[in-house]
Amino acid sequence: MRDRVAGIIPLNALDVINLLFHENFNLSRHNTLGLDIRARYFCDAGNQQDLSEALAFARDRELEILVLGGGSNVVFSGDFEGLVLCVNFQGVQFDDQKVLVGAGVNWHWLVRHSLQKELYGLENLSLIPGLAGASPVQNIGAYGQELDRVFVALAATDLHTGEELTFTKSDCRFGYRHSIFKDELKGQVAITQITLQLSTEYTPILEYGELVSELERREIEIPKAVDTSDAVIAIRKRKLPDPDVVGNVGSFYKNPELSSQTLTSLRQRCPNVPSRKTEKGLHKVPAAWLIEQAGLKGEAVGGALVSTQHALVLVNQGNASSQDVMALATRIEHQVQSKFDILLEVEPVLY
Ligand SMILES: Cc1cc2nc3c(=O)[nH]c(=O)nc-3n(C[C@H](O)[C@H](O)[C@H](O)COP(=O)(O)OP(=O)(O)OC[C@H]3O[C@@H](n4cnc5c(N)ncnc54)[C@H](O)[C@@H]3O)c2cc1C
Structure with a gap:
């Protein structure tokens, strides 16, 4: 060859x-x-x-x-x-309310393109960076919605045998920022296409107070899908550092999910700890709050910094090395654990 x-x-x-x-x-x-x-x-x-x-x-x-x-x-x-x-497989094919998307298609472009086609279900996931092929890997989620709500199946190729495979939704074992591709199939397959089930009817998902407030601020009582997408975009632009301007990978940690017992004992020490109940009956505590309360907002190691805009985001001030980022992450994890007895779990994939 x-x-x-x-x-x-x-x-x-x-x-x-x-x-x-x-x-x-x-x-x-x-x-x-x-x-x-x-x-x-x-x-x-x-x-x-x-x-x-x-x-x-x-x-x-x-x-x-x-x-x-x-x-x-x-x-x-x-x-x-x-x-x-x-x-970098391209191509988007609509089949009634289903859409087949090449892995190389830009995710946010897909969200807006679906809206133009009057197909709904992706709007809360607006402006998430990256490509469609990665979206199942951590079951992307934002503002009360996760990919698995609309996911049908994906096509992938085994990296060792070249065999073409199909994974249904249950095969993917989706969880909170998790799937089989972050776990036992990490590094085993290349996802080449995803299939999503969208809808011609828009059902707003307005579980997040921040999103509701943004719509109110815009004086929108009954949002259309595009209103929700626009509101999500506005919030994200305000809240998160733009990776085109300052290097970052979005949330560096998952929000810890605590049992009722653990939350109660944490509240005895920190009565103000915020939490949100999950469908599984656990209590999600914002990792950003824990990091901020541990006094780490603005903390730096070399060129790596805990964003002063959002404590969950580690940014590259321009000259950060991998070692700076990992050392800063280690410091955060130690300090959060010693203050709250909670082990933070890194969200991005480490290599
Ligand atoms: C500013 C900012 C905001 C963000 N906000 C969110 C958010 O709200 N919600 C959220 O869930 N995520 C968020 N993220 C994280 C990230 O954008 C998503 O996880 C996104 O889906 C990653 O896509 P990517 O193409 O960049 O994947 P990459 O970073 O290139 O890859 C991520 C992982 O997926 C694997 N992978 C990628 N493509 C494939 C493929 N075709 N086949 C098999 N494996 C593959 C890689 O090997 C790697 O392990 C944010 C990131 C940033 C920088």
């Missing part, structure tokens, strides 16, 4: 493959935290043929594969010595 490598790999002239493999590739524009790290190889697969070529390339060289979307939920602890494979 002939390799097309942008680097120093010798070429064998016998066979031709179309995919371009970059060597010693800088990933700083491929992770929204903006860490200056490198991949030994990088390629961008736009279709199943590209994907097969990428898998063969990795297999021939015994390289580990890391599948990447928009890089908005990954934290690299250093250079990656394998093949970083961007799954």
